[in-house]
Amino acid sequence: MSETAEKDLFSKFDEIIAVRENLLASGVEDPFSLVMERVLSPTRAVCNGRDTILLGTYNYMGMTFDPDVIQAGKDALDNFGAGTTGSRVLNGTYQGHRAVEDALKEFYAMDHAMVFSTGYQANLGIISTIAGKGDYIVLDIDSHASIWDGCKMGDAEVVPFKHNDIEAMEKRLKRIPEGAGKLVVLEGVYSMLGDIAPLAEMVKVAKDNGAMVLVDEAHSMGFIGEHGRGVCEAAGVIDQCDFIIGTFSKSVGTVGGFCVSNHPKFEIMRLVCRPYVFTASLPPSVVATAATSIRKLMHGSNKRAHLWENSKRLHGGLTALGFKLGTAEPQSAIVAVIMPDLERGAAMWEALLHEGLYVNLARPPATPANMTLLRCSLCAEHSEEEVETILGMFERAGKAVGII
Numbered sequence: 001m002s003e004t005a006e007k008d009l010f011s012k013f014d015e016i017i018a019v020r021e022n023l024l025a026s027g028v029e030d031p032f033s034l035v036m037e038r039v040l041s042p043t044r045a046v047c048n049g050r051d052t053i054l055l056g057t058y059n060y061m062g063m064t065f066d067p068d069v070i071q072a073g074k075d076a077l078d079n080f081g082a083g084t085t086g087s088r089v090l091n092g093t094y095q096g097h098r099a100v101e102d103a104l105k106e107f108y109a110m111d112h113a114m115v116f117s118t119g120y121q122a123n124l125g126i127i128s129t130i131a132g133k134g135d136y137i138v139l140d141i142d143s144h145a146s147i148w149d150g151c152k153m154g155d156a157e158v159v160p161f162k163h164n165d166i167e168a169m170e171k172r173l174k175r176i177p178e179g180a181g182k183l184v185v186l187e188g189v190y191s192m193l194g195d196i197a198p199l200a201e202m203v204k205v206a207k208d209n210g211a212m213v214l215v216d217e218a219h220s221m222g223f224i225g226e227h228g229r230g231v232c233e234a235a236g237v238i239d240q241c242d243f244i245i246g247t248f249s250k251s252v253g254t255v256g257g258f259c260v261s262n263h264p265k266f267e268i269m270r271l272v273c274r275p276y277v278f279t280a281s282l283p284p285s286v287v288a289t290a291a292t293s294i295r296k297l298m299h300g301s302n303k304r305a306h307l308w309e310n311s312k313r314l315h316g317g318l319t320a321l322g323f324k325l326g327t328a329e330p331q332s333a334i335v336a337v338i339m340p341d342l343e344r345g346a347a348m349w350e351a352l353l354h355e356g357l358y359v360n361l362a363r364p365p366a367t368p369a370n371m372t373l374l375r376c377s378l379c380a381e382h383s384e385e386e387v388e389t390i391l392g393m394f395e396r397a398g399k400a401v402g403i404i
Contacts, residue, residue, distance in 0.1 A: 028346045031361040042381045055376045056360035060333045061222045062381030063253030063293045072292040073285040080284035092281030100291040112266040115258045119247025120146040122257030125275035128154035135181035166201045173209040182211035188231030189219035193326030194334025199235040214243040222251025223304045254289045303380040310378045317391040322404040337374040345372035351397035
């Protein structure tokens with residue numbers, strides 16, 4: 001009787017294990033296992049024992065410590081307990097879940113809102129449910145992992161196009177067989193480089209070619225557009241977008257995901273969308289903080305204006321210092337600083353941490369074109385003085401590592 005050698009299912013990860021081991025062998029602190037011992041405010045924390053300015057948290061509007069938001073969460077814990085222990089279609093819909101969906105409908109001025117337990121699940125659930133076998137999804141090659149995973153789970157034909165290329169998108173739409181279901185998936189702000197999509201032109205092309213449109217506004221909700229509804233509002237095409245996906249873990253300051261829509265049949269999604277039906281609903285304290293935050297963001301024009309000032313100040317300052325950035329002009333609250341390679345990127349990340357600044361180190365395969373990035377996420381609560389301090393830190397670290 002022959003014995004078959006057991007295949008190690010982890011062998012597929014050997015390459016990434018080697019990269020990680022080589023990086024840590026150089027003596028650099030592990031950039032992917034940072035611990036925040038205390039969080040002091042939306043812009044400061046004690047990280048790995050150091051008082052640190054936070055510039056990599058996606059806490060764009062600084063809502064995590066808003067007193068009204070925190071109080072709403074405390075009240076919900078007292079009145080409804082720690083969790084629902086159930087799905088939204090069974091015992092997991094509390095008063096707060098309806099309240100946060102009402103807040104979203106009001107925020108976006110749309111007819112329907114559906115809340116998921118995470119933003120990842122929102123993309124996974126909506127995309128996989130509306131576009132299935134025989135349908136076609138045309139999407140930007142730089143789309144978020146949750147979008148790709150939603151496409152795969154739904155089993156639709158996936159047709160990617162070059163990032164932000166309107167002509168390439170149109171060509172692919174025109175090749176789709178007559179009568180097939182078509183969904184175009186775009187993002188308002190792309191999270192790696194912080195660049196925005198040309199939504200006005202892209203949505204028109206999609207509609208001219210008979211496609212439905214889904215826009216992920218995770219990184220623009222709250223501060224882009226007159227009412228903070230995102231790039232589709234700023235581009236004047238929000239009424240032509242069939243589905244807008246968003247998250248509570250950026251500007252809203254908590255956790256969860258959602259989809260808003262004006263489609264007349266949208267409510268059936270609550271019964272047919274597996275990542276919604278077969279998972280536990282968000283805890284009462286979370287939906288209470290989200291609803292309170294969303295209602296406050298409706299009146300956040302002053303914070304939005306200050307966040308834009310911060311973005312322009314940081315982008316201009318880093319450009320003047322000689323850093324290579326992901327966009328020629330500031331387009332969002334994300335400012336990506338391009339590093340020569342992973343080793344120097346990790347060294348720069350560590351040098352900034354020693355200065356007292358936390359940013360995100362982003363590396364392939366998450367990044368486009370195999371780039372290593374230091375990704376800075378600005379907050380409306382960063383003061384003008386803090387941004388100047390950050391620029392000084394970048395200058396000292398950049399010179400020490402030899403980036404500038």
